[in-house]
Amino acid sequence: MYTLTRVFGQTGAVEDLGYLAFLLIVTIAATMLILGVLGVLIERFAYRPLRNAPRLAPLITAIGISFILQNIIQILFGPSPVNTPQLIALSHRFELLGASIPYVDVFIIVLAVGLMVGLQQFVNRTKLGRAMRSTAQDREAAQLMGVDINRTIAATFFLAAALAGAAGVIQGLHFGNIKFDLGFQAGLKAFTAAVLGGIGNITGAALGGFVIGFFEVTAAAFGFNQWGQALVFTVLIVVLIFRPAGLFGQQLGERA
Amino acid sequence: MSEIRDLPARRTSGPGLRAQMNQNLQPVRRFANAHRSITIIVAMTFVGIFLPLFVAVVPPFNTFFPTTDLWVNGFAISGIYVLLALGLNIVVGLSGLLDLGYAAFFAIGSYTFAFAASPFTNQDFPFWPMLLVGAVVAAVFGILLGAPTLRLRGDYLAIVTLGFGEIVPIVFLNASRYTDGPNGIGGISKPVLFDIPFAGTNFYPFYITMLVILTITIILNYRLQESRLGRAWMAIREDELAAASNGVNTVTTKLLAFALGASTAGLAGVYSASKLGGVFPGSFDFTVSFTVLAMVVLGGMGNIWGVAVGAFIIYTIQSVILKQLNQFFDDAKIPFLMDIDFINYQFLIYGIALVAMMLLRPEGLFPSSRRKQELHAADDEGEGPPGTLADPIGATPQ
Known part of the structure; x- marks a missing residue:
C-alpha cells in the first residue's frame, strides 16, 4: 500500500x-x-x-x-x-567534460539527494x-x-x-x-527499486532506484527501448526469488 | 509487516430474516446439496433459456438493442468474464492468494489459439481440442510463475503477479515477428461442429457453447471445492502455518490453485479469440485483471455462484447499462447528467466498490457461508483467530 x-x-x-x-x-x-x-x-x-x-x-x-x-x-x-x-527551461545548460547538462537536471539531483538524506536522518535519528x-x-x-x-x-x-x-x-x-496513469508504472518501479535495495533500507532503495534507471536507459541505448519495462519487472521477479532481502538488505525483524 | 488480528471486528449482520428464509428453502436446499451437478445443469439450462426471453420481453431491456440477437452476443461475451472470475475465484477466493496479473493467463490462452488457427501462422487446428490445449498451456505458465513466487506472501506476491501481468502483454506487443505486434492477429477460425453456423449474425451457437463450458466449469469448481484439495486451499487461506503443520503440502496446493485458476483463464482465452476473431495485446492490460478482481470481490470471494452472478452483473453494467445511461441522458437532454460520459467512470466505480466492500461487507454481496464465518469470526468469539505474524518474504519453513 x-x-x-x-x-x-x-x-x-x-x-x-x-x-x-x-x-x-x-x-x-x-x-x-x-x-x-x-x-x-x-x-x-x-x-x-x-x-x-x-x-x-x-x-x-x-x-x-x-x-x-x-x-x-x-x-x-x-x-x-x-x-x-x-x-527551468531545458535550454539553460552548461558544459561539463564535454557533456551538455541542463540546469534543471542538476536541480533535480540536488533535490532528490537532499530529500533522501533528509529521510535517512529522519528515520534513523528522530x-x-x-x-x-x-x-x-x-x-x-x-x-x-x-x-x-x-x-x-x-x-x-x-x-x-x-x-x-x-x-x-x-x-x-x-x-x-x-499523464494520469503515470503513477502506475512509477509505483511498480519504485517497488522494484525498494525490493532491489532491500525493504527498509533507505540507502539501498536509493541505490536500487539508480540501478533500475540505469537498466532502463541502457536498454534504450542498445535499441531495446520497448523491452525496458519488461526488463525492470523481470529484475523484480528474479530479485524476489533469489535474494528476497535485496542486494543491500539486512534481515528484517518480521522473520518468524 | 506483521498482522495481529486480536481486536473484535465490526458486526455487520445478524440472524433473523435470512434464517427464516433458510427454513422455507430447506427441501430445495437438501436436494441441491445431494445432487449438486444435476442442480447446476438444471439451473444453467434455466438461465440459458430465461435470459434471452427476459431481455426480449421486459420493458427497459428490450429497447436497448434493435434485436435480441445482440443481447445474446453480449451474453456470450459476458460468459468470458464469468469464466475468468470463476478461475480467479480459485486463486483469490478459495486459496487467498492475491493474483493481480490474471489477465496474463487470459492473454496466453488467446494467443495460443491465435497461433494455432489463424491465417497469420497458416495453421488451422480445430477449436474443440484447442480449448483443452489453451487451458493446459495457461496452466503450465501458471506453474512457471507460481513455482518460484509462491513462497512470497501477501503484498509481495501481489506485486510480482502484477509485474507478470505487465510483462506478458509487453512480450506479445514487442515480439512482432511472431505476434504482428500492436496489429494483433486477426481472422482466427471459428469452431466447427457438424453444420452449426458459428460465423455470421446468429449468436446462439456461441452462446450455447459458453453455457456448456460454464456449466462444466461450475460443476468442476464445486467438486474441487469440496475435495481434499479444496479443503486444503481453504485451510491455507485461513491460516497457512496451521495448515502446514496439519500436513497440508502448501507448495503443491498453492501451485495447483495457480495452475487451475490459470487454466480457466486459458479456456476463456481460447473461446474469446475464436468468438471475437482476433487478439490484440492492448486488450489484456491491468484493467482486465482489475475488472475480474472487482467481480470476484463483489460477488463474494469463495462463493462460486456469487462470483458467477457478480461477474455477469458487472459485465452487463459495464458493457450495456453505462452506454445506455449515456444515451438515455443525452436523449432526455437533462443538463449536467448528459455531459457525463459514464463509461469514463467505470473504473472509479469499481475502485469505490472495492474499498467500500472491504470496509463494510468483506464477504461480498453473495457471501459463502464459510468465508463469512471466517471474516466475522471476531463477532462470535469475542476475539479473532490467533494472531499470526505473517512474514512477507516467506521465511517460514514450508
Missing part, C-alpha cells in the same frame, strides 16, 4: 503545478503538504479500519484506492498528457523515525513499549505520499508533461 500511495503523488502533482507555477519551492512544498495530508486521510479512512482484518483486505483496498485516485485525476484533467510548465522502525518490526511489541501506533503509521503515510508528490513535481519539471 506504501507503493500505491506513491501512485497518487505522481498524478496529483498535475494540479499543483498547473495552479502554483510561481516558485519552485512553494510548488514542491505545497505538493508535498497536500499529498501528505491526502495520504493521512486515506490511511485514516481506508486502511486503519482494516488493520486487523485478514491480509487480503488491505491489499484489495489499496488497489481500489489507486484506481479511485487515478480516475479522479483522469476525470478532472482528461486522459491525454497534461503539459506542465518547465520552470524519535518518530525510531517508532516507525520498531512498528515495522513488531507492531504489538512496539505498542507495548509505548509507541503510538496510529500516529506513527499516519506519519509514515504522510511521508510516503509527500515524497511521491515531490517525485511527481520532478517528473513534470523534467519531461514537461504528466
